[in-house]
Amino acid sequence: MSRADLPTPDGGPAVVVEDLVMRYGGTTAVDGLSLEVPRGSITAVLGPNGAGKTTTLETCEGYRRPQSGRVRVLGLDPVRQRRELLPRVGVMLQAGGAWSGVRADEMLRHVAALHAHPLEVGMLVERLGLAECGRTPYRRLSGGQQQRLGLAMAVVGRPELLFVDEPTAGMDPAVRRTTWDLLHELQRDGVTTVLTTHYMEEAERLADLVHLVDRGRVVESGSPMQLVRGRGDATIRLVVTQPFPPGAPESLATALGHGTEVTPVDERSLVVTGPADASTLAVVSAWCERHGVVPESLTLGRMTLEDVFLALTGRGLAPVAAEPAA
Numbered sequence: 263m264s265r266a267d268l269p270t271p272d273g274g275p276a277v278v279v280e281d282l283v284m285r286y287g288g289t290t291a292v293d294g295l296s297l298e299v300p301r302g303s304i305t306a307v308l309g310p311n312g313a314g315k316t317t318t319l320e321t322c323e324g325y326r327r328p329q330s331g332r333v334r335v336l337g338l339d340p341v342r343q344r345r346e347l348l349p350r351v352g353v354m355l356q357a358g359g360a361w362s363g364v365r366a367d368e369m370l371r372h373v374a375a376l377h378a379h380p381l382e383v384g385m386l387v388e389r390l391g392l393a394e395c396g397r398t399p400y401r402r403l404s405g406g407q408q409q410r411l412g413l414a415m416a417v418v419g420r421p422e423l424l425f426v427d428e429p430t431a432g433m434d435p436a437v438r439r440t441t442w443d444l445l446h447e448l449q450r451d452g453v454t455t456v457l458t459t460h461y462m463e464e465a466e467r468l469a470d471l472v473h474l475v476d477r478g479r480v481v482e483s484g485s486p487m488q489l490v491r492g493r494g495d496a497t498i499r500l501v502v503t504q505p506f507p508p509g510a511p512e513s514l515a516t517a518l519g520h521g522t523e524v525t526p527v528d529e530r531s532l533v534v535t536g537p538a539d540a541s542t543l544a545v546v547s548a549w550c551e552r553h554g555v556v557p558e559s560l561t562l563g564r565m566t567l568e569d570v571f572l573a574l575t576g577r578g579l580a581p582v583a584a585e586p587a588a
């Protein structure tokens with residue numbers, strides 16, 4: 263019997279995904295992905311655009327049937343037992359979800375009325391700044407306003423389990439922080455949250471557990487602290503004025519010695535992870551001098567999830583320009 267077939271008693275995982283494979287024509291969006299979401303946790307599925315996050319979430323939400331592999335949500339099959347799950351699960355989609363001509367507060371009151379013990383609509387309207395939407399119909403709201411309404415609609419029914427897809431995309435920094443606070447408050451009330459994001463800061467600030475996803479698979483899982491500590495606390499970034507000479511990362515790795523990883527980011531920058539400290543910095547600086555490489559910047563900083571992802575996959579999480587200021 264597989265893990266996903268086991269009954270999920272209270273206290274067991276809220277979500278179990280096992281060897282999930284999902285294809286769109288010739289594109290394999292999800293390629294043998296397995297993950298668990300502990301009850302009561304905020305679990306982030308973090309990965310770059312196109313990694314398969316939304317497809318995985320939509321399968322957990324019952325919108326797609328697994329082509330291969332298994333998914334269990336609160337111990338139930340999200341497609342066959344959808345009716346049982348609907349009142350227990352809140353879903354915030356990446357876009358849409360409200361009628362185009364409806365006002366934000368009307369829509370929220372309508373969704374609240376479908377639930378037995380909804381949250382207070384006025385409180386949500388105020389917390390998420392929805393009063394500013396006034397009489398504007400949904401289709402004319404800004405992207406950020408639509409996002410906030412989507413979140414409010416997902417949480418208003420006091421779900422046991424909340425799926426939120428890129429919850430703060432398009433939100434300004436103040437509303438992003440309010441959203442993070444709201445998700446933490448819901449967690450204190452016992453709500454389990456699964457969120458997808460490609461903002462590593464969002465995962466670091468919010469999540470108890472992070473699944474790093476690349477090309478349809480989980481490449482590493484752990485708390486943000488575990489993921490970062492597992493690779494040394496610090497990281498060195500080297501940006502140079504001219505493209506590196508051929509073989510530069512290998513040559514630098516040899517100079518640094520065992521236990522240090524050198525990952526090229528692009529033709530003029532690289533990241534050193536492992537036991538990176540002031541003496542490592544000195545070795546990098548001496549290597550630059552020996553090889554006629556002129557640093558534009560050489561910095562020693564705290565390791566981030568972005569660095570971990572880069573070390574694991576050789577690629578960044580998101581184009582730098584897409585990362586919003588928090």
Ligand SMILES: Nc1ncnc2c1ncn2[C@@H]1O[C@H](COP(=O)(O)OP(=O)(O)OP(=O)(O)O)[C@@H](O)[C@H]1O
Nearest residue numbers: 286289291309310311312313314315316317318460
């Ligand atoms: N309806 C679809 N038809 C065809 N291909 C699709 C469809 N939905 C997703 N894909 C492809 O499947 C892959 C995974 O997409 P998915 O949206 O699941 O990734 P993601 O990690 O959520 O990305 P993003 O952060 O951009 O939303 C991508 O290559 C995407 O182009």
